[in-house]
Amino acid sequence: MEVIYTGLRQTPEDIVEAAIQEDVDAIGLSSLSGAHMTLFPEVVRLLKKRKSGDIVVVGGGIIPEDDVPKLKRAGVKAVFGPGTPLSVIVSFFEKADKGA
Amino acid sequence: MRDEDERKVLEKELKRWEETTLRDALASHPERRKEFVTTSSRPVKRLYTPLDLAGKTDRERLGSPGEFPFTRGIHPTMYRGRLWTMRMFAGYGSAEDTNRRFKYLIAHGETGLSVAFDMPTLYGYDTDEHEAKGEFGTCGVAVSSLDDMKILFRGIEVGDVSTSMTINSPASVIWAMYLVMAEDRGVAWTKLRGTIQNDILKEYQAQKEWIYPPEPSMRLVVDTFEFGSRQVPGWNTISISGYHIREAGATAAQELAFTLANGMEYVRWGIDRGLKVDEFAPRLSFFFNAHNDLFEELAKYRAARRIWAREMRDTFGAKNPRSWLLRFHTQTAGVSLTAQQPEINIVRTTIQALAAVLGGTQSLHTNAYDEAYQVPNEKAARIALRTQQVLAHESGAANTVDPFGGSYFLEALTDELEEDAYRTFDRIGDLGGVIPAIRKGFFQQEIANSAYRYQREVEDKERTIVGVNDFVVDEQTEVEPLRVSEASFKAQVDRLRKLRRTRDAKKHTRALDRLRTACEGDDNTMPFILDAVRAKATLGEICDVMRGVFGVWEEPLLY
Amino acid sequence: MPAKASRDSVEGLVDSLLKGDKRSAGKLISLIEDDEPEAVEAVARIFPHTGRAHVVGLTGPPGVGKSSLINRLVRAFRSRGKTVGVVAVDPTSPYTGGAVLGDRIRMADTGVDPGVFIRSMATRGHAGGLALATFDAVRVLDAMGSDLVFVETVGAGQSEVEIASRAHTTIVVEMPLTGDVVQTMKAGILEIGDVYVVNKVDLGNEDVLVANLKFQLETRDGWTPPIIRTAALEGRGIDDLAGAIEKHALYLDQSGGRRKREVARARLEILENVQRLLVRRVSDGSRSGRVFQKLAEDVAARRLDPHAAARKLLGSGSTAQ
Numbered sequence: 018m019e020v021i022y023t024g025l026r027q028t029p030e031d032i033v034e035a036a037i038q039e040d041v042d043a044i045g046l047s048s049l050s051g052a053h054m055t056l057f058p059e060v061v062r063l064l065k066k067r068k069s070g071d072i073v074v075v076g077g078g079i080i081p082e083d084d085v086p087k088l089k090r091a092g093v094k095a096v097f098g099p100g101t102p103l104s105v106i107v108s109f110f111e112k113a114d115k116g117a
Numbered sequence: 118m119r120d121e122d123e124r125k126v127l128e129k130e131l132k133r134w135e136e137t138t139l140r141d142a143l144a145s146h147p148e149r150r151k152e153f154v155t156t157s158s159r160p161v162k163r164l165y166t167p168l169d170l171a172g173k174t175d176r177e178r179l180g181s182p183g184e185f186p187f188t189r190g191i192h193p194t195m196y197r198g199r200l201w202t203m204r205m206f207a208g209y210g211s212a213e214d215t216n217r218r219f220k221y222l223i224a225h226g227e228t229g230l231s232v233a234f235d236m237p238t239l240y241g242y243d244t245d246e247h248e249a250k251g252e253f254g255t256c257g258v259a260v261s262s263l264d265d266m267k268i269l270f271r272g273i274e275v276g277d278v279s280t281s282m283t284i285n286s287p288a289s290v291i292w293a294m295y296l297v298m299a300e301d302r303g304v305a306w307t308k309l310r311g312t313i314q315n316d317i318l319k320e321y322q323a324q325k326e327w328i329y330p331p332e333p334s335m336r337l338v339v340d341t342f343e344f345g346s347r348q349v350p351g352w353n354t355i356s357i358s359g360y361h362i363r364e365a366g367a368t369a370a371q372e373l374a375f376t377l378a379n380g381m382e383y384v385r386w387g388i389d390r391g392l393k394v395d396e397f398a399p400r401l402s403f404f405f406n407a408h409n410d411l412f413e414e415l416a417k418y419r420a421a422r423r424i425w426a427r428e429m430r431d432t433f434g435a436k437n438p439r440s441w442l443l444r445f446h447t448q449t450a451g452v453s454l455t456a457q458q459p460e461i462n463i464v465r466t467t468i469q470a471l472a473a474v475l476g477g478t479q480s481l482h483t484n485a486y487d488e489a490y491q492v493p494n495e496k497a498a499r500i501a502l503r504t505q506q507v508l509a510h511e512s513g514a515a516n517t518v519d520p521f522g523g524s525y526f527l528e529a530l531t532d533e534l535e536e537d538a539y540r541t542f543d544r545i546g547d548l549g550g551v552i553p554a555i556r557k558g559f560f561q562q563e564i565a566n567s568a569y570r571y572q573r574e575v576e577d578k579e580r581t582i583v584g585v586n587d588f589v590v591d592e593q594t595e596v597e598p599l600r601v602s603e604a605s606f607k608a609q610v611d612r613l614r615k616l617r618r619t620r621d622a623k624k625h626t627r628a629l630d631r632l633r634t635a636c637e638g639d640d641n642t643m644p645f646i647l648d649a650v651r652a653k654a655t656l657g658e659i660c661d662v663m664r665g666v667f668g669v670w671e672e673p674l675l676y
Numbered sequence: 677m678p679a680k681a682s683r684d685s686v687e688g689l690v691d692s693l694l695k696g697d698k699r700s701a702g703k704l705i706s707l708i709e710d711d712e713p714e715a716v717e718a719v720a721r722i723f724p725h726t727g728r729a730h731v732v733g734l735t736g737p738p739g740v741g742k743s744s745l746i747n748r749l750v751r752a753f754r755s756r757g758k759t760v761g762v763v764a765v766d767p768t769s770p771y772t773g774g775a776v777l778g779d780r781i782r783m784a785d786t787g788v789d790p791g792v793f794i795r796s797m798a799t800r801g802h803a804g805g806l807a808l809a810t811f812d813a814v815r816v817l818d819a820m821g822s823d824l825v826f827v828e829t830v831g832a833g834q835s836e837v838e839i840a841s842r843a844h845t846t847i848v849v850e851m852p853l854t855g856d857v858v859q860t861m862k863a864g865i866l867e868i869g870d871v872y873v874v875n876k877v878d879l880g881n882e883d884v885l886v887a888n889l890k891f892q893l894e895t896r897d898g899w900t901p902p903i904i905r906t907a908a909l910e911g912r913g914i915d916d917l918a919g920a921i922e923k924h925a926l927y928l929d930q931s932g933g934r935r936k937r938e939v940a941r942a943r944l945e946i947l948e949n950v951q952r953l954l955v956r957r958v959s960d961g962s963r964s965g966r967v968f969q970k971l972a973e974d975v976a977a978r979r980l981d982p983h984a985a986a987r988k989l990l991g992s993g994s995t996a997q
Contacts (some may be wrong), residue, residue, distance in 0.1 A: 019798055025325055034788045038795055040702035050236045051491065055251025069699055081490055081598050099456030099489045100585060102575055605970065671909060
């Protein structure tokens with residue numbers, strides 16, 4: 018597995034551009050500031066606009082339970098909230114890989 | 118001679134105990150684990166005795182409260198005279214929203230204000246800029262202009278209350294807004310009390326909310342030292358913060374050493390500017406974390422006071438005893454809060470707050486139990502404040518000075534942390550000092566290593582976190598969510614646009630041009646920032662001028 | 677992970693690439709990076725559309741500031757109206773087999789520019805070697821229409837020489853050491869650079885390094901490598917460096933050097949591919965594989981020496997066709 022770390026403070030445009038140029042399988046987004054409801058769906062939207070809707074988007078950070086269904090409806094495939102064990106995240110990607 | 122005899126007696130006694138009572142006990146009841154360690158993975162011995170304190174007298178180690186080296190506290194009477202300031206970090210949404218929360222907290226007995234700003238503000242952007250998208254008011258209040266600052270403190274007597282503001286890279290701009298707000302209300306700057314965090318070094322090391330490269334950033338900090346010592350003498354122009362270093366995963370020892378190394382770096386820059394150390398050192402304040410391990414935390418605060426007093430007096434030649442005092446604010450450890458069974462966080466916070474009180478803090482913020490999820494709701498914030506009130510009025514911890522002083526364990530641990538800190542100072546020195554060490558990624562790597570080790574210990578269950586990797590229950594957590602309203606955002610953006618439309622454009626441009634020239638030269642920037650604020654320049658506009666002159670920091674990468 | 681690109685036809689991808697589609701460029705580079713069977717077809721289809729881009733290699737020790745320099749150079753050439761591609765090679769962790777490709781972060785502020793394409797690659801065990809994959813990726817960006825392509829590698833082992841033999845302009849980046857130390861150049865480094873950069877001049881002591889370089893560098897084929905002082909983070913010296921690159925490109929055009937380099941590079945690549953094909957041919961269960969095994973046993977038993985065995989193998993290789 019290879020991880021392209023784009024650094025802190027990336028805009029949705031930055032993230033989508035990097036994902037396309039690096040031809041990634043998945044994008045992991047982290048937000049602790051509460052901006053996830055705006056930024057996560059924006060990444061999904063921009064990917065679709067660039068005909069790259071096949072790239073899996075997952076999110077994590079401080080995400081209230083109430084927001085999870087809304088994010089999923091917006092196209093975020095999985096949300097790993099506070100306290101998610103590493104093993105849960107790993108098994109999600111293993112499954113996603115087999116499904117691909 | 119007598120000491121030598123005494124030591125021999127003690128050693129003999131310890132040996133006897135180990136070979137008889139202890140050996141028998143271990144034979145029938147082995148200990149739970151091979152090694153016991155602190156939260157920071159520092160080994161802890163089974164028993165501490167006077168033998169662990171050999172080599173130093175109590176006078177050298179402790180002194181008396183209110184006297185050098187201040188190990189036992191900076192005041193002779195500590196909380197018997199005045200309780201610590203209960204200062205709850207608060208901020209969300211618009212200035213109106215946060216103003217309401219401030220009034221709520223004051224009504225419930227809070228004794229000092231502490232402003233949390235939102236991400237765009239911390240990064241020097243206005244609410245309506247592209248970079249601010251989605252971030253308005255989510256983890257603090259948005260302050261883009263003087264108008265916002267005025268609303269934030271509407272109905273609050275700024276001449277009477279002390280105000281702490283957690284703002285770093287744009288600190289001088291936000292401070293200028295506060296000063297102009299007071300000026301407009303006719304409150305003299307000499308009457309103002311408060312703190313701007315303004316600690317840029319720990320941003321590069323841990324918190325990562327920087328804008329400009331280190332050197333121009335340090336210049337801005339020293340500008341506030343110089344300006345503050347002359348014009349706003351009751352203001353702490355910096356709060357040198359270990360808090361964020363610890364939150365990023367550092368150990369207690371790293372928090373202590375890095376914070377004090379940063380403190381000394383600020384002193385050097387102040388002196389290099391031509392300031393006299395006693396001119397600005399009394400306005401340097403500190404900010405530490407309070408984590409779960411009661412004794413380790415206590416030892417950290419006590420060692421910090423002792424090191425700072427010695428370095429200020431002996432290394433930097435400060436003559437004024439006020440320059441020797443390490444005054445500090447404490448916040449309980451946000452990083453220790455769990456999303457699982459969040460009510461347990463009230464217990465964690467209580468232990469942490471107790472450590473801060475026993476350690477002699479000057480002010481305290483206690484985290485709310487729902488903060489693994491969000492900025493606290495009203496009820497959670499009230500319980501957090503009540504926790505401090507119980508400690509102050511019911512626990513008895515405030516009745517005597519340095520209650521644990523003289524504990525063999527605590528004194529040994531204090532000495533150990535102090536020695537560790539000096540070893541770290543040497544390593545930083547070998548790297549060429551604090552800023553070269555930042556460029557080489559030294560602090561960042563050290564913190565990352567500690568964070569990784571801790572997380573591994575939790576994942577491997579070597580370390581028990583109640584409710585997370587043991588004593589787990591399967592329940593849906595109910596936390597009453599706090600939402601920032603769309604209306605607040607709209608109101609804020611409208612206000613900002615109106616300000617840009619209605620201000621005197623010529624005056625505004627001239628003020629920003631003069632600020633640019635000042636940034637390019639060597640003048641103290643504060644008067645120019647104040648003028649820009651008076652001319653209704655926004656935070657984003659002022660920071661853009663500085664970004665243009667100073668450039669932006671690009672962090673060194675680590676693997 | 678299975679190659680996603682294999683679901684798209686290589687032909688389709690190349691068609692979109694030639695129209696400047698970045699998503700296709702990303703997928704084609706993945707094919708090459710993962711050494712998928714389709715990669716051969718992809719490169720074959722792309723090749724006729726290449727040869728337009730000026731390829732600039734940067735090499736130098738880790739931490740010397742190559743990424744920051746490239747970031748600045750990208751901006752400099754963008755403001756001159758050029759489109760720019762970047763291929764950054766990151767070392768794969770020998771412990772986990774994974775890689776954290778971090779160079780992007782330093783180039784982040786150029787990443788959303790439509791005239792810029794940045795791709796990180798890991799140095800894991802590509803059968804054709806690092807250079808083959810990297811420079812096939814360069815071809816993708818060339819075919820997409822990049823005017824310039826920068827290739828960044830960590831100067832370790834043979835990679836500097838590999839870069840120098842394929843790039844049109846090779847830039848060697850050094851930085852002044854702090855403290856009182858004698859700075860020595862890595863062997864071979866003085867022969868490969870067309871341009872030398874002394875970065876981080878803000879750290880001081882650069883005069884010694886510059887003088888040292890000046891003393892040792894020689895004029896080759898009428899080109900004297902310039903030494904440029906830069907402070908990439910502050911953006912100092914970048915215009916000089918961009919100017920030096922342009923000057924070297926012009927020199928190559930006027931002196932016929934470009935053609936010479938292209939031919940030298942073609943020779944190298946043909947030989948590399950011969951070796952690659954040969955390795956592939958003898959290592960499967962084919963007749964040649966069995967001949968190879970027999971020869972190895974003969975050498976081990978001292979019935980044959982390795983040189984003679986090689987001659988026989990090549991002979992058998994040709995008869996096997």
